[in-house]
Structures are given as C-alpha cells and as structure tokens.
Amino acid sequence: MADGGTSxxxxxxxxxxxxxxxxxxxxxxxxxxxxNFLVQYAKTFGFAFVAILPYFTVLDQLGSIQPEEFQPCxxxxxxxxxxxxxxxxxxxxxxxxxxxxxxxRPFHLDFQNFEVQTCMHREKGTKPRDFQTKMWEAxxxxxxxxxxxxxxxxxxxxxxQLEFEQNAAEDFTASVRxxxxxxxxxxxxxxxPFTLIGKSNDHWGMENIPSGRCPGMNEDEMAATCRKPSxxxxxxxxxxxxxxxxxxxxxxxxxxxxxxxxxxxxxxxxWSEVTTLKVGIASTVLLGGAVAAxxxxxMGSTEVFAAEVLDRKGDDPIECLCYYQLPELRxxxxxxxxxxxxxxxxxxxxIVGMACLYGDFLYYQMYTVPQYLAKQSFLxxxxxxxxxxxxxxxxxxxxxxxxHQQWRGLFQWQQxxxxxxxxxxxxFVALSAAAYMVAFKQLIYxxxxxxxxxxxxxxxxxxxxxxxxxxxxxxxxxxxAGLFAIMELYQTCIDQGEGESFADQIGAATPEWVFGEERxxxxxLKAGLEKNLGRASFAMGLTVILAWTxxxxxxxxxxxxxxxxxxxxxxPSLAQAELWGACGFIFMGFHIQRGISFVFSTWDDLESLKxxxxxxxxxxxxxxxxxxxxxxxxTALIAPQS
Numbered sequence: 001m002a003d004g005g006t007s008x009x010x011x012x013x014x015x016x017x018x019x020x021x022x023x024x025x026x027x028x029x030x031x032x033x034x035x036n037f038l039v040q041y042a043k044t045f046g047f048a049f050v051a052i053l054p055y056f057t058v059l060d061q062l063g064s065i066q067p068e069e070f071q072p073c074x075x076x077x078x079x080x081x082x083x084x085x086x087x088x089x090x091x092x093x094x095x096x097x098x099x100x101x102x103x104x105r106p107f108h109l110d111f112q113n114f115e116v117q118t119c120m121h122r123e124k125g126t127k128p129r130d131f132q133t134k135m136w137e138a139x140x141x142x143x144x145x146x147x148x149x150x151x152x153x154x155x156x157x158x159x160x161q162l163e164f165e166q167n168a169a170e171d172f173t174a175s176v177r178x179x180x181x182x183x184x185x186x187x188x189x190x191x192x193p194f195t196l197i198g199k200s201n202d203h204w205g206m207e208n209i210p211s212g213r214c215p216g217m218n219e220d221e222m223a224a225t226c227r228k229p230s231x232x233x234x235x236x237x238x239x240x241x242x243x244x245x246x247x248x249x250x251x252x253x254x255x256x257x258x259x260x261x262x263x264x265x266x267x268x269x270x271w272s273e274v275t276t277l278k279v280g281i282a283s284t285v286l287l288g289g290a291v292a293a294x295x296x297x298x299m300g301s302t303e304v305f306a307a308e309v310l311d312r313k314g315d316d317p318i319e320c321l322c323y324y325q326l327p328e329l330r331x332x333x334x335x336x337x338x339x340x341x342x343x344x345x346x347x348x349x350x351i352v353g354m355a356c357l358y359g360d361f362l363y364y365q366m367y368t369v370p371q372y373l374a375k376q377s378f379l380x381x382x383x384x385x386x387x388x389x390x391x392x393x394x395x396x397x398x399x400x401x402x403x404h405q406q407w408r409g410l411f412q413w414q415q416x417x418x419x420x421x422x423x424x425x426x427x428f429v430a431l432s433a434a435a436y437m438v439a440f441k442q443l444i445y446x447x448x449x450x451x452x453x454x455x456x457x458x459x460x461x462x463x464x465x466x467x468x469x470x471x472x473x474x475x476x477x478x479x480x481a482g483l484f485a486i487m488e489l490y491q492t493c494i495d496q497g498e499g500e501s502f503a504d505q506i507g508a509a510t511p512e513w514v515f516g517e518e519r520x521x522x523x524x525l526k527a528g529l530e531k532n533l534g535r536a537s538f539a540m541g542l543t544v545i546l547a548w549t550x551x552x553x554x555x556x557x558x559x560x561x562x563x564x565x566x567x568x569x570x571x572p573s574l575a576q577a578e579l580w581g582a583c584g585f586i587f588m589g590f591h592i593q594r595g596i597s598f599v600f601s602t603w604d605d606l607e608s609l610k611x612x613x614x615x616x617x618x619x620x621x622x623x624x625x626x627x628x629x630x631x632x633x634x635t636a637l638i639a640p641q642s
Contacts, residue, residue, distance in 0.1 A: 037268075071324060105158060116162060252290035273359070301326055356410045478549055493537045
C-alpha cells in the first residue's frame with residue numbers, strides 16, 4: 001500500500017529538489033510503496049526458521065552416517081571422555097580413556113603419579129560395585145596385582161601397548177607434569193557432581209568397558225573382524241538417538257525461531273519496546289539453551305562408536321566390542337557447528353543490550369545504508385548500526401520515554417541474560433571443552449601425518465599453516481587472553497578510572513540483592529577498606545590467572561623439537577590426550593570466555609541501564625552532564641577574551 005502522505009518528501013529529498021522537478025502531482029515514487037503487510041509478517045517467521053536450518057541439517061547428517069563411513073580404531077588408539085553411560089560404552093568420569101581393536105583392555109592415566117593403568121573386565125555373574133563403594137574409588141577399581149600381571153603376560157600385544165603408553169607418560173618433563181596437575185584438578189572438581197550422578201548406574205566404571213579383543217582371536221584376527229561389513233552394520237551411532245541433549249537442542253532452536261518471529265511481528269505492529277525487548281531477551285535465553293545442549297550433544301562426535309561382535313544373553317556384560325570413530329571431516333563439522341552457534345549467541349547478547357539502550361530492531365531484516373551515513377553512525381568495533389549515535393536525512397520521531405521502573409526492569413532482564421551467558425560458556429561449553437580440545441589436536445596430527453586428502457602429502461603452505469599456526473595456536477591465544485585478563489583485573493581492582501571505584505565494579509557485576517546501592521555507598525565511605533579489598537582481590541586473581549595461563553599454554557604448546565624439525569611427528573599418546581583435555585577445559589572456561597566477554601562486551605550496557613533504572617544515580621549522572629555543559633560554555637566564553 002502506498003504512502004499517500006508527505007513523509008517521502010522531507011529532508012534532503014525536499015531541500016535538494018530530488019524527485020520533485022518532474023513530479024507535478026507530487027505523488028511518491030513507486031519504490032516508496034510499501035508491500036502488503038502479509039509479506040512483512042511472513043518474512044518475520046520465514047527468515048527466523050531459515051536461520052536454524054544449518055544447525056538442524058548438521059544434527060540430521062551426523063545422526064544418519066552410513067556404517068561403512070566409520071573408521072576402525074585399529075592402526076592407532078582412539079581417545080575419548082564419557083561422563084554417562086551409552087547403550088554399549090559405560091561412563092568413566094573425566095578421565096580420558098584409550099581403546100584399540102586388538103588390545104584386550106582399555107587404558108587410562110592416573111595423573112597423580114603418572115601411571116598408565118588398566119583393570120580386568122567384570123566377569124559374568126559378578127556383582128557390580130555398589131554406589132557407596134564407587135563414591136570413594138577411582139575409575140579403575142583396586143584389583144589383585146598378581147592376577148593382572150598374569151593377564152598381561154598372557155596378552156603380549158596388550159602388554160606392549162601398555163608399556164608404550166607408560167613410557168610416553170614418563171617422558172613428560174617436570175613443567176608439563178605440573179601443567180597437567182594445575183589444569184586437571186579444576187576439571188576433576190567441576191565434573192565431580194556429574195561423575196557422582198554417573199556412578200549411580202551399575203555399569204559405570206572402567207571394569208565394565210568391553211574388551212577390544214574377543215576370546216580366541218589374536219590382534220590381527222580382531223582387526224580383520226572389525227573391518228567386516230557385517231560387523232560395521234552393527235555400529236551403535238549414539239548421535240542418532242533422540243536423547244535429552246538432542247531433543248533440547250531442537251526444541252530450543254525451534255522456540256528461538258518462534259520467539260524471534262513474534263518479536264519482529266510485535267515490533268511491526270507498534271508494541272511498546274518495554275515488551276518487545278523482553279521478548280527478544282527471552283528468545284536469546286532460548287538460543288543460549290540451544291548452545292548448551294548442542295555442545296553436550298556434539299561431544300558424541302568426539303567419542304568412540306561400538307559394534308558388538310558376539311551376541312550376549314540377557315543382562316550379561318558385553319564381552320568384546322569393535323571400536324570406531326567418525327571420519328575426520330565429520331568430526332570437523334561436529335566441532336565447528338556448536339562454535340558457530342556460540343558466536344551467534346554471544347553477539348545476540350551484546351546487541352540486545354545495545355537495543356535496550358538505543359532502540360529495538362528487527363531481527364529478520366538486514367539493512368543496506370549509504371556509506372556517508374553509515375560512517376557517521378557506525379561503530380566498527382561493534383559491527384552494528386544499533387549505536388548511541390545516528391545520522392540520517394530527516395529528523396526522526398523520538399524514541400518512547402521509559403520510567404525509572406521500566407529501565408530497572410530492562411536492566412534486570414539484561415543482567416539475567418549476562419549471567420546466563422556466563423553459565424552457558426563456563427558450564428556447558430567448558431564441560432565439553434576437554435573432549436573438543438583432544439579431538440581438535442588429534443585432527444591436526446592426522447592431517448599432518450596423512451594429508452588433508454588422505455594421500456599422506458600436504459602442500460608447503462598447508463603444512464606450514466597446520467604445523468606453525470593451528471598446532472601452537474591455542475597456546476598463543478592462551479597467553480594473549482591471560483595477559484588481557486590481568487590488565488582487566490588491574491583496571492577493575494586498582495585503577496578503575498575517573499569517577500569509578502572498586503565498589504562500583506562489584507555493584508555492576510552482582511545482583512542488587514547481593515550488593516546493592518546502599519552497600520556500595522557504605523563501602524565507598526570506608527576508603528581504606530575499599531582499597532585494601534581491591535588490592536587483595538587483585539593479588540588473588542593475579543595468582544590464579546598466572547597459574548592457569550602458564551599451565552594451559554605449556555600443555556597446549558607442541559614440543560619445540562617438533563616445531564624445529566628435530567623430532568618426527570608421531571601419533572598422540574594417552575598422556576598427551578589427557579594433558580590436552582585438562583588444558584582445554586581451562587582454555588575454554590576461562591581464556592576463551594574472557595575473549596568473548598571482551599569482543600562481545602555488555603559491561604557498559606549493564607552499567608548504563610543500572611544508572612537509568614536508579615533515580616539517585618540518574619540524577620547524579622544528569623547533574624554531572626549539566627556541570628560538564630556549564631564548564632564547556634564557560635570555556636567558550638572565556639576563550640575569545642584570552
């Protein structure tokens with residue numbers, strides 16, 4: 001429907017005479033005609049659902065992999081971490097497990113004394129460990145040493161692999177061992193509640209992991225058996241199972257698309273921004289739920305897949321399995337997709353905070369604007385036109401005014417979203433980070449050893465990128481993020497800048513009921529106490545940051561002999577995988593989280609919203625602006641005289 005008014009004939013259009021000289025009827029041009037409102041409403045939901053299609057496609061593709069695509073864990077060991085049981089593979093906590101077709105028992109590393117351990121399989125008819133016993137025992141239960149030695153002596157190939165893994169662990173230098181201890185303890189503590197839940201299952205524990213070698217077969221016969229198409233058809237693809245993580249991912253994505261469409265529809269219909277902004281924040285919360293669920297679900301792509309070789313009877317333990325892993329490119333897609341969704345979520349949290357301050361916007365619509373206007377309005381570091389400044393050809397209608405109570409409500413909603421982002425990244429994403437880092441490092445090793453196309457050769461440029469950029473890249477990022485975190489900590493605790501204090505920093509970071517305005521002012525009155533608290537907080541934070549940064553950078557950095565070409569690249573050992581997993585947890589839970597908080601910052605938005613929502617702070621801010629304006633005016637009057 002065409003706009004019959006004169007809004008088209010304003011600003012530069014009217015002042016410069018554009019489009020008017022040859023339009024005596026003064027009707028608007030054809031491209032000023034608005035499309036049917038049904039088209040607008042259809043686009044709000046259509047584009048919202050188009051946005052979730054790539055993620056749905058990945059979920060569907062990884063769950064429908066053909067049996068012949070799975071790669072047997074025969075030429076090298078497969079490493080995985082599994083907190084909870086699957087239909088074939090028992091949970092084993094935060095320990096990295098090593099399995100291989102032809103090797104009779106799995107291995108794990110006791111990081112306290114750097115001893116690679118294995119344990120006997122639970123025999124038929126033997127009662128599993130009860131929950132009380134497992135609470136105080138490790139993944140591998142205590143066993144009769146003579147029985148285990150006798151078993152290993154009768155399985156020479158398994159014993160040789162155990163000795164290889166033990167020698168690789170003993171090659172770790174003192175600094176690398178310290179790095180593993182410093183990073184593994186937080187991972188172990190963080191996963192302890194999940195491990196306790198997993199231990200409630202009778203089949204949890206290393207003694208329940210089936211053997212990689214069936215009775216009566218040697219290692220070569222077992223390897224040949226696992227290559228048979230009839231065995232591959234039995235592979236249990238746990239990514240295809242509609243479990244809690246996969247269902248939550250799809251439901252969250254669907255609800256995110258629905259609420260995004262509803263938000264745009266309400267905005268087009270002229271609803272108050274107080275309402276539309278809250279709907280937008282709610283949709284972002286659902287997007288965060290999808291991020292949390294997809295990271296947990298995609299952990300399955302880094303694990304092993306199993307196929308039963310011998311048919312079992314009743315509830316007897318599975319005696320032996322063939323172990324497989326996803327093809328490397330499939331693992332790569334499984335790793336990239338959750339991080340793409342995480343970046344979308346982090347950007348959405350940031351831009352919603354700016355929308356609360358400067359005005360809500362349509363989610364489905366991308367705007368192309370003239371550069372001479374954009375360069376006056378665009379903040380390149382934010383990558384959005386939702387900014388505190390805006391230039392155009394006409395003077396727009398002012399934004400609706402909010403009361404202090406409405407600003408207060410928006411602040412509380414945005415603060416809740418800020419905390420939710422923290423939980424998603426430091427909780428669910430960090431929980432899966434150990435398995436992701438192991439898979440990422442092993443992918444780089446595979447491509448270096450076998451080539452990107454499996455031919456065994458890479459071009460010089462690809463080889464350099466893999467070896468000198470991607471392999472040490474996480475270590476370099478760790479140092480950068482750690483040093484930046486120290487700078488931020490110093491600015492928060494010691495040097496807050498003009499008009500800020502340590503009490504203000506605490507108040508902006510904590511909910512009102514924890515540290516409200518009264519407590520902020522009370523702490524400010526005790527200047528000595530406030531400074532001492534700031535110094536003490538900086539000292540404690542500096543110690544933790546330096547320890548985590550140095551340990552993580554050390555653990556993720558490849559051996560210098562390898563980088564300099566003095567040492568040949570070999571397939572990763574169990575000890576290396578354990579080290580990568582522990583460091584990956586700190587890397588994602590702390591260093592990447594700090595990077596996301598900086599790149600997609602919401603701190604200034606929270607401070608501004610809190611000020612607008614607190615009458616005393618707002619009055620103080622307005623008074624400061626008036627004093628500043630008065631000073632500027634006085635300076636302007638005095639300057640000509642001087």
